[in-house]
Amino acid sequence: MSWATTQSVTSPRHSSKVTTKVKAGARKVETIxxxxxxxxxxxxxxxxxxxxxxxxxxxxxxEPMQAIRQQGLKEKDIVDEKGEPLQISTKANGFRESYGWYPAGMPFQPLNIFNDKRVISSDGTLNGDHEKRRKKDNNKKLTELTPTQDRQAGRKTNHNEHSSRAFDPHQNGHFHEGKIKFTTSPYVLPGDSRTDEEIFNEIRAYVAAFDSEGEEWSWANDSYKETNCHTLLFLLLAHCNLADPECIGIELDRHFIRYKASLDKQTNGTNDEKLMERILLIKKLLNISKNAKAE
Known part of the structure; x- marks a missing residue:
C-alpha cells in the first residue's frame, strides 16, 4: 500500500508532533x-x-460596507431600534464562513445545583448569534466593522449586515494566527466522491438543525452530560463522515479522549436516544479517523 505524508497547520510547538501517514485514496479537504x-x-x-x-x-x-467603514460607523449604527439590519451584505466583506457553538448568556448558574441542572450552562446558540451577545457588541463604542476585531456575536445566517456568509466570532483568529493553538483539515475516506461544496452543504444543514433543536450550551469537564463547542465539532464531523487522522486519529485531542471515555461508561442500560446517538457518532468518528491512517 502506498500513502501520502501530511502535516497539519499548527502552532510551532505542535508542528513536530502531527506528521501523519494516511491511506492512499483518502482525500484531504483543504477548504475546511x-x-x-x-x-x-x-x-x-x-x-x-x-x-x-x-x-x-x-x-x-x-459597496455599502466600503462606505460604512469609510464613515467609521459602529455596530449600533447599522441596525434599527429593534436590532434589525439596515442593509444586507452581498459579499463576504472579509468574514470567513465558519460555525461554532456558544452560550447565549452568562453560563455560570450556581443555583442550578439545587434543581439537578449543570452549574455551567446556558441556552445555546450557533455562532454566538443571540440578542444578549449582540447587545454587548452594540455597547462597545470602539467596535470596528471589520473581520479582524474581537466580537461577542457572530451571525448564523447568510446575507446578514456584516457578510453574505454566516460566521463564528472566532473567525478573526485567522488574522491573528497566534490565537489559534491547533489547526487540521478533515479527510474523506477512499471511495468518497463528494465535492467540497457538497460537504459544505452537509455541514451547513447539520449545524442549522442542531441550532433549531434548542440545544443548551454547557460544560462539565468533558463529561457525557455536556454540550458545547467541541461537542458540536465532534458530532458534525462524524455525521458528515469526515475523518480527523491528524488529531483525533493519533489521540492528540484530550477533550475528545475524555469525552469519549465518559460516554463509553454510559453504554449499558441507557434508554436516552440522544445519548445513544452521541455514543455511536463519537465511536464512529474515532474509527474513521483511525481508518484514514495508513496501516
Missing part, C-alpha cells in the same frame, strides 16, 4: 479548517472549537 483552542484553566483560557470554510472570494467587499 478544524480550529482548536483547548481549555486551559491555568491561564483562564476558556477555549473554543469551530470549523471554517475557505472561499476564494472572502476578501471581496461590497
Amino acid at each position: 479548517l478544524i480550529r482548536r483552542i483547548p481549555v486551559n484553566l491555568l491561564v483562564f483560557e476558556v477555549g473554543h472549537f469551530w470549523v471554517e470554510f475557505l472561499h476564494e472570494d472572502e476578501a471581496e467587499i461590497d
Whole structure:
C-alpha cells in the first residue's frame, strides 16, 4: 500500500508532533479548517472549537460596507431600534464562513445545583448569534466593522449586515494566527466522491438543525452530560463522515479522549436516544479517523 505524508497547520510547538501517514485514496479537504483552542484553566483560557470554510472570494467587499467603514460607523449604527439590519451584505466583506457553538448568556448558574441542572450552562446558540451577545457588541463604542476585531456575536445566517456568509466570532483568529493553538483539515475516506461544496452543504444543514433543536450550551469537564463547542465539532464531523487522522486519529485531542471515555461508561442500560446517538457518532468518528491512517 502506498500513502501520502501530511502535516497539519499548527502552532510551532505542535508542528513536530502531527506528521501523519494516511491511506492512499483518502482525500484531504483543504477548504475546511478544524480550529482548536483547548481549555486551559491555568491561564483562564476558556477555549473554543469551530470549523471554517475557505472561499476564494472572502476578501471581496461590497459597496455599502466600503462606505460604512469609510464613515467609521459602529455596530449600533447599522441596525434599527429593534436590532434589525439596515442593509444586507452581498459579499463576504472579509468574514470567513465558519460555525461554532456558544452560550447565549452568562453560563455560570450556581443555583442550578439545587434543581439537578449543570452549574455551567446556558441556552445555546450557533455562532454566538443571540440578542444578549449582540447587545454587548452594540455597547462597545470602539467596535470596528471589520473581520479582524474581537466580537461577542457572530451571525448564523447568510446575507446578514456584516457578510453574505454566516460566521463564528472566532473567525478573526485567522488574522491573528497566534490565537489559534491547533489547526487540521478533515479527510474523506477512499471511495468518497463528494465535492467540497457538497460537504459544505452537509455541514451547513447539520449545524442549522442542531441550532433549531434548542440545544443548551454547557460544560462539565468533558463529561457525557455536556454540550458545547467541541461537542458540536465532534458530532458534525462524524455525521458528515469526515475523518480527523491528524488529531483525533493519533489521540492528540484530550477533550475528545475524555469525552469519549465518559460516554463509553454510559453504554449499558441507557434508554436516552440522544445519548445513544452521541455514543455511536463519537465511536464512529474515532474509527474513521483511525481508518484514514495508513496501516
